Amino acid sequence: MTGSSVKCGPADIRDGEIRSQRDPAVETGDAHVVFIGRIRSPWRERSECPKNMRQAREKSAGDCSLEIDEAWRPGLAGLAAGDYLHILYWMHQARRDIVLQRPRHRETPAGVFSLRSPVRPNPVAMALVRITSVDPTAGIIGIDATDALDQTPLVDLKPYLPAIDHPSDR
Numbered sequence: 001m002t003g004s005s006v007k008c009g010p011a012d013i014r015d016g017e018i019r020s021q022r023d024p025a026v027e028t029g030d031a032h033v034v035f036i037g038r039i040r041s042p043w044r045e046r047s048e049c050p051k052n053m054r055q056a057r058e059k060s061a062g063d064c065s066l067e068i069d070e071a072w073r074p075g076l077a078g079l080a081a082g083d084y085l086h087i088l089y090w091m092h093q094a095r096r097d098i099v100l101q102r103p104r105h106r107e108t109p110a111g112v113f114s115l116r117s118p119v120r121p122n123p124v125a126m127a128l129v130r131i132t133s134v135d136p137t138a139g140i141i142g143i144d145a146t147d148a149l150d151q152t153p154l155v156d157l158k159p160y161l162p163a164i165d166h167p168s169d170r
Helices: 053-059 070-076
Strands: 037-040 064-068 084-090 098-101 124-135 140-143 152-159
Touching: 053 124, 064 070, 064 152, 084 140
Parallel strands: none
Antiparallel strands: 037 064, 037 152, 064 140, 084 124, 084 152, 124 140
């Protein structure tokens, strides 16, 4: 599940956008990422997906969960309903070769690293979710919302720790 299934060409870019000379979707990489499971959501098409977690929560689909593969289920020990969790996931249908983008909501192009667009060299996304339930035996974590497509591959889970993750005002 890499971005290589994305069918895009030079005509598929907006005015002001610039393609990279390299397309990571077709290169052999040096990272060996192992997907630990998948995100389950009501979003079957990219056009249905909320643009961000705020919109996802506003749509309050409620049918969102993380399915963890059996080998990784022991790693769920210590998670509990009510906890917040950072999820990292691979936006497997995202394009990977646009380095200067012109999002629909902006009048001028911006660099990929100044945007939260799914179009990026390594389409890794991160979201902060609230756990609504945990079934470690089945490997199912219920979550409050997601802006990811159904079956999006999971890369990692990390607990949200307010004392560490919340920036101070100092």
